Amino acid sequence: MRLSETLQIDKTKSEATSTGMPSIQGIREEIDKIDKELLRLVNQRAFHALTIAELRNSANVTNFSPERELTIIKSLCDENTGPLSKSSVANVFSEIISACRSAKRPLRVAFLGPEGTFSHLAALRRFGYSALYLPQVSIDDVFGVVEKGLADVGITPVENSSEGAVSATMDQFVDSNLLICGEIFSKIRHVLMSRESSLDNISVVYSHPQALNQCRNWLKKHLPEASLMPESSTAESARISASRPGTAAIGNEVTASQHNLKILASDIQDSLSNTTRFLLLGKNKSAPSGQDRTSMVFSTAHVPGSLHTALEHFAKRSVNLTRIESRPMKNKNWEYFFFVDIEGHQESPTVKEAIESLRRDVEFLKILGSYPIGDIDSSNL
Numbered sequence: 520m521r522l523s524e525t526l527q528i529d530k531t532k533s534e535a536t537s538t539g540m541p542s543i544q545g546i547r548e549e550i551d552k553i554d555k556e557l558l559r560l561v562n563q564r565a566f567h568a569l570t571i572a573e574l575r576n577s578a579n580v581t582n583f584s585p586e587r588e589l590t591i592i593k594s595l596c597d598e599n600t601g602p603l604s605k606s607s608v609a610n611v612f613s614e615i616i617s618a619c620r621s622a623k624r625p626l627r628v629a630f631l632g633p634e635g636t637f638s639h640l641a642a643l644r645r646f647g648y649s650a651l652y653l654p655q656v657s658i659d660d661v662f663g664v665v666e667k668g669l670a671d672v673g674i675t676p677v678e679n680s681s682e683g684a685v686s687a688t689m690d691q692f693v694d695s696n697l698l699i700c701g702e703i704f705s706k707i708r709h710v711l712m713s714r715e716s717s718l719d720n721i722s723v724v725y726s727h728p729q730a731l732n733q734c735r736n737w738l739k740k741h742l743p744e745a746s747l748m749p750e751s752s753t754a755e756s757a758r759i760s761a762s763r764p765g766t767a768a769i770g771n772e773v774t775a776s777q778h779n780l781k782i783l784a785s786d787i788q789d790s791l792s793n794t795t796r797f798l799l800l801g802k803n804k805s806a807p808s809g810q811d812r813t814s815m816v817f818s819t820a821h822v823p824g825s826l827h828t829a830l831e832h833f834a835k836r837s838v839n840l841t842r843i844e845s846r847p848m849k850n851k852n853w854e855y856f857f858f859v860d861i862e863g864h865q866e867s868p869t870v871k872e873a874i875e876s877l878r879r880d881v882e883f884l885k886i887l888g889s890y891p892i893g894d895i896d897s898s899n900l
Contacts, residue, residue, distance in 0.1 A: 633755060689844065693885070702798055737784075
């Protein structure tokens with residue numbers, strides 16, 4: 520340490536003593552003590568997490584308990600009195616949980632890649648930087664690697680607040696043996712990125728079909744003559760645009776930075792509340808958390824009133840439906856599967872009774888999983 524710095528510290532201490540105010544150096548020393556205590560406690564937590572991992576491993580259960588982890592974070596956010604914001608507390612403890620979970624072996628997370636997609640960003644927010652991320656080319660591949668045991672959990676988009684259902688995800692659930700074990704809501708903020716410096720030079724715009732649709736009005740107003748080219752992901756679109764003059768891509772700021780692209784416009788999505796819901800996929804059931812959602816798919820007889828009869832099982836028990844979507848059957852023309860989300864866990868008496876009653880009135884019923892309800896208000900975390 521230089522003499523001038525030493526003299527300044529001594530002067531600060533002297534001034535603090537004379538005024539009765541704490542010195543900067545004194546506060547820093549307290550922070551150092553707190554940091555060391557935090558380190559000790561985090562390692563102590565990791566030791567307990569390792570013990571739990573061993574017990575779960577002996578029971579052949581994946582080292583991931585979504586209901587437990589969300590309960591921890593929500594409880595800590597509720598107890599938080601500041602000055603840290605609730606979102607900051609959630610971020611800090613998500614990383615601590617991620618690090619402790621990975622002390623034995625990193626959680627393997629499959630997502631719709633490549634890196635930099637909105638699926639990747641949602642996964643990072645949920646599982647932290649200590650997880651091992653496995654980018655996949657398609658939603659089918661996300662399901663596939665989890666089914667084969669090459670990944671512990673998968674993350675895939677299921678619906679967008681502006682564009683509705685993601686059919687590729689829904690169709691997979693009919694035949695897949697995977698269960699939904701959680702959900703994530705993420706605000707989607709699109710940017711237009713390019714190697715060009717002006718909108719005047721853009722003749723082609725690449726992006727995922729959902730992203731193109733979510734920015735439809737902006738594109739019509741600002742790039743009415745540009746050709747819109749759908750690609751497998753927003754990250755792949757950025758990669759293509761980076762190598763082709765006169766083009767642009769729609770994606771997020773992280774992807775723009777990864778490919779050294781200029782951001783020509785920000786927040787170009789047509790809806791400022793644009794949000795995508797992602798599902799977490801795994802092989803193990805989630806225990807009740809107290810605030811759960813249950814997803815299912817069923818088909819009814821092709822007769823008048825059959826859907827009304829099916830849904831009545833929930834209505835007369837005051838079970839709230841939060842979503843219903845139809846998808847065509849692949850082997851029967853003009854007949855449909857119905858995907859339904861309801862509030863409550865399948866193990867709760869009322870929901871269990873409704874499901875068993877429904878089973879008697881439908882031709883096919885499959886419970887896709889019960890899982891903690893995601894926090895829409897924290898979608899900007």
